[in-house]
Amino acid sequence: MTETVVSSATKEVVIGFERPFVIIGERINPTGRKVLAAEMAAGDYSRVERDAVAQVEAGAHMLDVNAGIPLADEPAILAEAIKLVQSVTDVPLSIDSSIVDALKSGLAVYKGKALVNSVTGEEERLEVVLPLVAQYGAAVVAISNDETGISEDPDVRFAVAKKIVERAADFNISPSDIVVDPLVMPVGAINTAGRQVFKLISRLQRELKVNTTCGASNISFGLPNRNGVNGAFLSMAIHAGMTSAITNPLHREVVEACMGADIMMGHDPDCTRWIRRFRETPAPAGPDSSEPGGRQRRATRRRRNA
Amino acid sequence: MTETVVSSATKEVVIGFERPFVIIGERINPTGRKVLAAEMAAGDYSRVERDAVAQVEAGAHMLDVNAGIPLADEPAILAEAIKLVQSVTDVPLSIDSSIVDALKSGLAVYKGKALVNSVTGEEERLEVVLPLVAQYGAAVVAISNDETGISEDPDVRFAVAKKIVERAADFNISPSDIVVDPLVMPVGAINTAGRQVFKLISRLQRELKVNTTCGASNISFGLPNRNGVNGAFLSMAIHAGMTSAITNPLHREVVEACMGADIMMGHDPDCTRWIRRFRETPAPAGPDSSEPGGRQRRATRRRRNA
Numbered sequence: 006m007t008e009t010v011v012s013s014a015t016k017e018v019v020i021g022f023e024r025p026f027v028i029i030g031e032r033i034n035p036t037g038r039k040v041l042a043a044e045m046a047a048g049d050y051s052r053v054e055r056d057a058v059a060q061v062e063a064g065a066h067m068l069d070v071n072a073g074i075p076l077a078d079e080p081a082i083l084a085e086a087i088k089l090v091q092s093v094t095d096v097p098l099s100i101d102s103s104i105v106d107a108l109k110s111g112l113a114v115y116k117g118k119a120l121v122n123s124v125t126g127e128e129e130r131l132e133v134v135l136p137l138v139a140q141y142g143a144a145v146v147a148i149s150n151d152e153t154g155i156s157e158d159p160d161v162r163f164a165v166a167k168k169i170v171e172r173a174a175d176f177n178i179s180p181s182d183i184v185v186d187p188l189v190m191p192v193g194a195i196n197t198a199g200r201q202v203f204k205l206i207s208r209l210q211r212e213l214k215v216n217t218t219c220g221a222s223n224i225s226f227g228l229p230n231r232n233g234v235n236g237a238f239l240s241m242a243i244h245a246g247m248t249s250a251i252t253n254p255l256h257r258e259v260v261e262a263c264m265g266a267d268i269m270m271g272h273d274p275d276c277t278r279w280i281r282r283f284r285e286t287p288a289p290a291g292p293d294s295s296e297p298g299g300r301q302r303r304a305t306r307r308r309r310n311a
Numbered sequence: 312m313t314e315t316v317v318s319s320a321t322k323e324v325v326i327g328f329e330r331p332f333v334i335i336g337e338r339i340n341p342t343g344r345k346v347l348a349a350e351m352a353a354g355d356y357s358r359v360e361r362d363a364v365a366q367v368e369a370g371a372h373m374l375d376v377n378a379g380i381p382l383a384d385e386p387a388i389l390a391e392a393i394k395l396v397q398s399v400t401d402v403p404l405s406i407d408s409s410i411v412d413a414l415k416s417g418l419a420v421y422k423g424k425a426l427v428n429s430v431t432g433e434e435e436r437l438e439v440v441l442p443l444v445a446q447y448g449a450a451v452v453a454i455s456n457d458e459t460g461i462s463e464d465p466d467v468r469f470a471v472a473k474k475i476v477e478r479a480a481d482f483n484i485s486p487s488d489i490v491v492d493p494l495v496m497p498v499g500a501i502n503t504a505g506r507q508v509f510k511l512i513s514r515l516q517r518e519l520k521v522n523t524t525c526g527a528s529n530i531s532f533g534l535p536n537r538n539g540v541n542g543a544f545l546s547m548a549i550h551a552g553m554t555s556a557i558t559n560p561l562h563r564e565v566v567e568a569c570m571g572a573d574i575m576m577g578h579d580p581d582c583t584r585w586i587r588r589f590r591e592t593p594a595p596a597g598p599d600s601s602e603p604g605g606r607q608r609r610a611t612r613r614r615r616n617a
Binding site (some may be wrong): 192194196197199200203224228230231233234235236238240241243244245256258261262264265268269270271274275276279280283284 | 426498499502503505506509530534535536539540542544546547549550564567568569570571572574575576580581582585589590593594
């Protein structure tokens with residue numbers, strides 16, 4: 006029963022097979038957000054602050070922080086953003102960059118045990134990122150692609166994940182500190198993407214015994230009503246064994262899909278978290294209906310006829 | 312690859328392992344709906360008509376019709392309701408009653424191949440309902456309880472379903488004409504209800520090779536924000552192998568959970584049905600974001616750094 010422990014200065018979050026699903030807020034990422042990118046490059050972190058607070062209020066258990074801005078000083082900006090986010094929230098962070106110097110500067114200022122996002126199966130990444138993860142005693146997201154790119158064959162992606170876990174062991178990084186991202190492809194382009202990734206997630210849990218995460222929103226790329234697609238995907242991925250995701254907690258569908266799945270998996274005993282979150286919401290009802298429960302009505306009727 | 316074929320006078324619907332999920336609208340049911348019950352008892356079917364049309368417009372592929380009103384002439388009312396619903400919609404119907412005479416009168420007026428809802432594993436039900444199903448060449452919902460009640464043990468419920476399938480064979484009713492209802496218990500009361508029923512659904516598909524259905528709304532009985540719970544349940548049950556459900560298509564969460572799950576299972580090639588349904592919906596977007604896709608943004612950034 007693998008558990009990945011990450012922390013801030015004051016708070017611990019555990020990603021695990023028998024734990025509530027961990028939502029990692031994806032919003033602090035300037036890629037595709039021109040206004041945010043311009044503000045961050047100019048040293049204005051007010052939107053970062055608002056995004057951090059809003060995502061935690063909406064249900065994020067961790068936040069991903071990315072500062073990938075073209076031609077900007079990413080290591081400096083990422084460190085600033087991390088310091089700021091840690092000053093306004095107490096959730097653990099995922100330090101997200103493909104530039105090793107940015108990961109270094111982020112880790113240097115981070116308080117707690119971070120999740121480094123990410124290492125791939127590419128040799129040059131393994132050789133520089135894994136020592137860094139080991140040095141800081143961090144956890145790491147392992148993306149299952151390598152020099153040959155992203156394979157459409159789930160067996161190849163499994164093999165890449167296995168290789169990363171084995172290489173990490175050489176640096177004394179435990180499998181419990183590795184969260185594998187099996188890579189979610191857009192289902193609009195690759196119709197088998199859903200079933201494929203569910204199988205891969207199950208196999209990663211069963212055989213490699215690692216926690217998993219993914220960029221969940223990618224599943225719906227190019228489709229209308231993306232939040233609806235994302236919600237269905239998340240509930241099903243949790244049923245398959247996924248234990249965390251980088252996604253957008255500001256969308257009601259996303260939070261309901263994850264928290265509802267927690268109930269179904271038995272990871273929200275007595276539905277305490279669900280009830281706390283939703284008890285203020287008035288129950289939807291038709292013009293002449295108090296309860297929408299079909300089978301419950303049947304049971305009532307049965308007794309009458311018994 | 313089991314396929315259950317039901318039909319109206321003009322339309323065929325197939326419930327099957329490799330088919331889109333079949334939503335059976337639950338609304339035409341006076342239990343718990345006092346106004347509807349009073350109207351139906353008084354011969355006013357205007358609300359039945361509106362409920363029928365609205366559910367089909369919202370995405371129901373079939374409709375359940377129930378006329379269980381205390382002290383009323385259920386056989387006569389059920390037959391009237393069925394004639395009316397068949398005059399305003401073309402979807403196949405599930406004829407829903409625990410009174411055998413009502414099933415008889417409903418089947419007598421029904422045009423097409425109906426789904427009889429339901430038989431249980433109780434001897435007295437098997438002996439009277441199965442001959443009726445055989446006589447009319449109908450399909451039947453088989454509920455996995457018997458004289459001893461509803462077992463909390465999934466193995467017992469599986470055994471009851473198996474017994475019904477075997478007994479049906481004595482009447483020349485094929486397993487493909489039996490849709491098993493594994494019985495969904497309220498997860499607020501029985502915390503293991505979700506995982507248990509998912510396992511049972513998988514086993515019914517794999518070992519007994521039958522289609523499945525359920526009164527999906529029952530899962531959320533007693534909880535706030537029931538539609539959110541129902542949506543997560545439905546997506547996960549479809550991942551486990553469930554092929555139809557009696558539920559409320561007027562709730563957006565329900566339709567999105569089922570249609571989104573169809574995409575993930577590969578049962579909506581090229582997402583054609585999803586796109587047709589949702590392309591008019593404006594895409595939700597933050598103040599400075601055009602696309603919420605986290606991993607897609609990563610891919611863009613990757614290329615920049617490559």
